[in-house]
Amino acid sequence: KLELPYNKIRDLSCVSHMPYLIILDASHNELSDFFGFEPPKNLKEVNFSHNHLSVMKDLSTYTSLSKLNLDYNSFSEIRGLEKCSNLIHLSIAHNKISHISGLDKLPLRHLSLRGNLIKKIENLQTLWALQFLDLSYNRIQSLSGLQNLHLLGSINLESNLISEIKETKHLHDLLLLRELNLQRNPVQEKPEHRLAVIFLLQHLTHLDEQAVTAQEKVSAVNKYDPPQEVVAARDHMTHVVFQHMQPQVIFDSTLPNLETPYPILVLTGPQACGKREIAHKLCQEFSHYFAYGASHTTRGPYFGEEDCFDYHFVLDEEFQNMIHMGNFVQTIQYGGHWYGLSREAIESVAREGLACCVHMELEGVYSMKHSYFEPRYILLIPTRTDEYISRMKARGLYSKRQIDTAVSRINLYVRVNKEQPGFFDSVIPCDNREEAYSTLRQLVQEYLGLEEQGTEVGDSTRTIPDHTPTGKSAPEPYLTTPLQVNRHQNHTSPRPYR
Numbered sequence: 326k327l328e329l330p331y332n333k334i335r336d337l338s339c340v341s342h343m344p345y346l347i348i349l350d351a352s353h354n355e356l357s358d359f360f361g362f363e364p365p366k367n368l369k370e371v372n373f374s375h376n377h378l379s380v381m382k383d384l385s386t387y388t389s390l391s392k393l394n395l396d397y398n399s400f401s402e403i404r405g406l407e408k409c410s411n412l413i414h415l416s417i418a419h420n421k422i423s424h425i426s427g428l429d430k431l432p433l434r435h436l437s438l439r440g441n442l443i444k445k446i447e448n449l450q451t452l453w454a455l456q457f458l459d460l461s462y463n464r465i466q467s468l469s470g471l472q473n474l475h476l477l478g479s480i481n482l483e484s485n486l487i488s489e490i491k492e493t494k495h496l497h498d499l500l501l502l503r504e505l506n507l508q509r510n511p512v513q514e515k516p517e518h519r520l521a522v523i524f525l526l527q528h529l530t531h532l533d534e535q536a537v538t539a540q541e542k543v544s545a546v547n548k549y550d551p552p553q554e555v556v557a558a559r560d561h562m563t564h565v566v567f568q569h570m571q572p573q574v575i576f577d578s579t580l581p582n583l584e585t586p587y588p589i590l591v592l593t594g595p596q597a598c599g600k601r602e603i604a605h606k607l608c609q610e611f612s613h614y615f616a617y618g619a620s621h622t623t624r625g626p627y628f629g630e631e632d633c634f635d636y637h638f639v640l641d642e643e644f645q646n647m648i649h650m651g652n653f654v655q656t657i658q659y660g661g662h663w664y665g666l667s668r669e670a671i672e673s674v675a676r677e678g679l680a681c682c683v684h685m686e687l688e689g690v691y692s693m694k695h696s697y698f699e700p701r702y703i704l705l706i707p708t709r710t711d712e713y714i715s716r717m718k719a720r721g722l723y724s725k726r727q728i729d730t731a732v733s734r735i736n737l738y739v740r741v742n743k744e745q746p747g748f749f750d751s752v753i754p755c756d757n758r759e760e761a762y763s764t765l766r767q768l769v770q771e772y773l774g775l776e777e778q779g780t781e782v783g784d785s786t787r788t789i790p791d792h793t794p795t796g797k798s799a800p801e802p803y804l805t806t807p808l809q810v811n812r813h814q815n816h817t818s819p820r821p822y823r
């Protein structure tokens with residue numbers, strides 16, 4: 326690695342003598358010669374931002390290059406990158422580029438052409454891997470030109486000249502689009518076009534706070550809020566697509582098996598109904614059978630919460646990276662924060678030979694039902710709304726709006742349970758936490774066959790149900806009554822516990 330930023334360097338020919346160089350930072354210098362050195366074989370990252378470069382030249386010998394930063398130079402044309410078959414991150418922001426060209430078929434995931442003179446979105450259709458596109462601060466007048474970018478998750482078009490949104494058909498390819506920034510475009514000034522903006526936003530899970538007013542946001546959500554099934558299908562598709570883009574790994578511990586799927590217990594219900602506390606308690610008491618699968622979240626920890634125990638607390642950027650690395654089984658946005666259950670959270674429990682116990686909102690359940698896992702779903706539902714509200718207030722963590730949202734979602738759960746019999750394997754009222762836990766405890770004991778064998782919970786001498794690939798312990802009954810009640814609709818005989 327060679328770091329030379331903030332100097333007055335004009336000549337970099339010395340790099341020709343560094344055949345093993347991998348990373349070069351020559352930003353903030355006085356270079357006018359573009360790559361004026363013999364190419365080190367494995368050069369991967371180059372930063373030439375803030376120099377005096379004006380002409381790009383053929384980089385076909387720089388085949389390992391994966392990240393190139395050319396911001397704040399004087400380039401007026403993109404060229405010479407045709408053979409850079411490993412280039413995934415390219416930034417040529419704040420130059421003098423007037424046309425998008427020379428990028429055909431590159432495996433780019435991140436492209437920034439912010440602050441140039443571009444009038445039209447063009448020649449991007451072959452960038453099949455593109456996930457992040459920054460075209461802000463240009464002179465673009467229309468949204469056309471975004472066809473085929475199936476993996477694009479974020480487009481920044483802030484400060485352009487987009488004055489109307491006529492055709493939205495070409496945006497239908499953008500299956501994974503989560504963010505679209507249209508701030509500071511004339512279209513925002515015209516009331517008749519605001520509706521079109523909202524229409525575009527119907528596809529997005531992230532509604533830009535400043536792009537639409539609160540009222541419009543509400544009407545957009547009400548009018549276009551897609552059904553839970555659609556949201557879950559999109560969420561599942563996102564994670565499957567991104568997982569398939571990674572080198573394939575065989576997950577020994579949780580691989581589906583027709584006879585004995587890997588056991589997962591999902592506690593679901595509205596926020597603060599006690600599912601997390603109950604999940605922890607269950608994992609503690611039945612520590613030979615269950616371990617807690619901690620989700621990732623972008624919300625900050627509350628007082629007393631422990632990283633890796635309650636959640637893996639991460640920044641938004643890391644969470645988005647994890648999505649793009651195909652790390653999650655499911656994700657949701659709740660209360661302005663991201664939550665996601667990673668494959669690794671489940672795998673790490675499975676590797677211990679234990680069943681994974683997790684908690685999640687209804688959207689998570691819908692997504693899990695698309696996965697190859699076949700968890701048991703227990704709904705914990707408050708039946709005395711006043712007490713539920715008082716308990717939330719007493720925690721001192723929630724605004725009135727958060728409490729209202731949580732309360733309004735009780736009906737959502739009740740409706741799903743009523744309209745889709747069998748959706749939850751069991752429903753437990755949770756007004757009294759002790760009673761709720763005791764009911765769950767009983768279910769789990771029956772499920773593990775503990776009572777029948779008269780075995781004490783937590784008895785370390787007892788054989789542990791072993792789910793590891795090499796596990797040899799005898800199969801145990803998997804979910805006998807009442808947890809199994811609804812499952813009987815799909816399965817004729819109880820399945821053995823691996």
Ligand SMILES: Nc1ncnc2c1ncn2[C@@H]1O[C@H](COP(=O)(O)OP(=O)(O)OP(=O)(O)O)[C@@H](O)[C@H]1O
Pocket residue numbers: 594595596597598599600601602620621624655656657659664665666684685686687688689690
């Ligand atoms: N991976 C996930 N997928 C879906 N929902 C999740 C996931 N992880 C957590 N949640 C749910 O998101 C909601 C908000 O979680 P958060 O921990 O911020 O709330 P909380 O106020 O501590 O409530 P709780 O006690 O229910 O966890 C909770 O209902 C939680 O169960």
